[in-house]
Amino acid sequence: MITAGIVGATGYMGGEALRVLLEHPGVEVVWATSRTGSEIAEFHPNLYESGITLIHPDETTPCDVVFLALPTTATLEAADVFLKQGCKVIDLGAAFRLSNRKIWEKVYGQEHAKWHLSKKAVYGISELHKDEIKNTQLVANPGCFSSAAILGMAPLFKKDMVDIDRVIVDGLSGTAGIGAELSRAAHHPEIGNNLIPYNVVNHRHSYEMEQELGIIAKKEVTVHFTPVYAPIIRGILGICHVFPKKSVKKDDVIGIYKDFYKDDYFVRVYDLPKEENVSWQYKPYPWVNSVAGTNYCFIGFDVDEKRGRIVIFSVLDSIGKGGAQAGVENMNLMFGLDRADGLRRRGFHPV
Secondary structure: OEEEEEEOOOOHHHHHHHHHHHOOOOEEEEEEEOOOOOOHHHOOHHHOOOOOOEEOHHHOOOOOEEEEOOOHHHHHHHHHHHHHOOOEEEEOOOOOOOOOHHHHHHHHOOOOOOHHHHOOOEEOOHHHHHHHHHOOOEEEOOOHHHHHHHHHHHHHHHOOOEEEEEEEEEEEEOHHHHOOOOOHHHOHHHHOOOOEEOOOOOOHHHHHHHHHHHHHHOOOOOOEEEEEEOOOOOOEEEEEEEEEOOOOOHHHHHHHHHHHOOOOOOEEEOOOOOOOOOOOOOOOOOOHHHOOOOOOEEEEEEEEOOOOEEEEEEEEOOOHHHHHHHHHHHHHHHOOOOOOOOOOOOOOOOO
């Protein structure tokens, strides 16, 4: 059995990692931390009588893998400590996601005190970096918006099919992405019956998108990204607009995506046909609640041949495939397990 610890188990991301690992057939959760000393059910009522006792971070012991669900500064110190103990580390935050130090320090407004660790970290989108993840000690789990957009556009960038100077992404997020701390934007009377744009210029996840898509394209990429909070709990809808270099048919696009993701269990190309003689077309496009609570990403499309645009719809759970469950998938790869172990659950319907 793989022994696992979770630092910062009281937030939504840490709680999701804990929930999934408790069901994993190859993992024993040996500790989970909280600075308050409270019972786990005070933070996650779904884990009542789960057998988990929260301990103070100072009481942790070495184990095979540690999941970090902490603020950035605390992550830098904790990652260094656990790596020196011989643990593998999966950071569910943003401390190691960017490969350019100057950009990271500008985006996050602080000095990166452990940059030598960033040089060793692998960006945790398994569909792009599977072999590197298998051989690393440190995984930088991607941001939720980043995961949706990168998975949504990677096949077209790989084929050099689109204008990389015109890339537009609109992202809608559920409020779980804000975190468990109280926030006005997540307060039900404020977000209910509302949509709230935020950080519409220089959002941190823009830099992850540009980094990873630029690696694929082998050129510098600019992504114009606008995020919006929506009155749902879990989920990301990434709406990606790209402009093909030459005319393309929808069936051709579907074929490209199915070939690109043919070996990737958790990315499903959504290609239900349009309904005949129906004015309002919903059927061909993936819905966010289809993947709530899961590690799946559903990707659908349409092609505007008249105006020369491909629109990609990429949906995933912001703390599932966009967070903690992707972290568990990365853990599986790091330890030579089937990447789907403990993660095959499908979404609820209705939610």
